[in-house]
Amino acid sequence: MIEVLISDFQFAGIAEIVEILKLNSQYGFPEVDGPEAVKRVEACGTAVFLVCETDGKVVGVVRGNYDGSRVIIHQFSVHPAYKKRGIGTALVKEIVKSFEQRGAPTVSATVTEERLPFWRKVGFRKTKAFVGGNW
Numbered sequence: 001m002i003e004v005l006i007s008d009f010q011f012a013g014i015a016e017i018v019e020i021l022k023l024n025s026q027y028g029f030p031e032v033d034g035p036e037a038v039k040r041v042e043a044c045g046t047a048v049f050l051v052c053e054t055d056g057k058v059v060g061v062v063r064g065n066y067d068g069s070r071v072i073i074h075q076f077s078v079h080p081a082y083k084k085r086g087i088g089t090a091l092v093k094e095i096v097k098s099f100e101q102r103g104a105p106t107v108s109a110t111v112t113e114e115r116l117p118f119w120r121k122v123g124f125r126k127t128k129a130f131v132g133g134n135w
């Protein structure tokens with residue numbers, strides 16, 4: 001594990017996050033993940049939005065929401081050049097801790113089939129629920 005800093009998202013880091021999402025083919029909906037959307041997230045008291053920095057730049061991101069009952073982590077991405085160094089695991093641990101400190105009884109995440117082995121390693125299991133969408 002390299003030396004990293006995990007902290008709350010700052011708007012100044014949005015360009016680096018967009019770049020990471022693009023590199024990981026996760027930027028299909030700028031209206032959901034782009035700068036304007038992120039301003040609304042910042043103003044939203046229920047969101048937890050963490051970034052991981054190393055070498056003076058943002059290299060990973062995780063974002064989720066707690067409505068007082070359930071948590072859903074719905075954005076999770078690490079820069080391709082920084083994968084497999086423990087950054088993703090550290091981000092998940094940190095966001096889970098943050099939600100638990102807010103009183104969340106459980107934490108869920110949107111998970112792709114491809115990434116299920118990763119999520120299993122960080123303590124999540126597959127449930128019968130899956131994500132539906134109107135897009």
Ligand SMILES: CC(C)(COP(=O)(O)OP(=O)(O)OC[C@H]1O[C@@H](n2cnc3c(N)ncnc32)[C@H](O)[C@@H]1OP(=O)(O)O)[C@@H](O)C(=O)NCCC(=O)NCCS
Nearest residue numbers: 024076077078083084085086087088089111112115117118
């Ligand atoms: C999923 C994702 C966020 C994981 O980020 P990451 O920083 O690579 O995560 P970690 O390094 O903690 O763990 C990844 C793997 O590297 C392994 N690993 C961690 N540290 C390692 C090290 N020092 N040396 C070798 N392997 C290591 C982990 O065991 C894990 O193995 P697995 O993929 O077989 O489960 C990243 O792959 C990503 O951004 N993918 C594209 C977007 C995506 O799929 N997002 C999630 C959708 S559900």
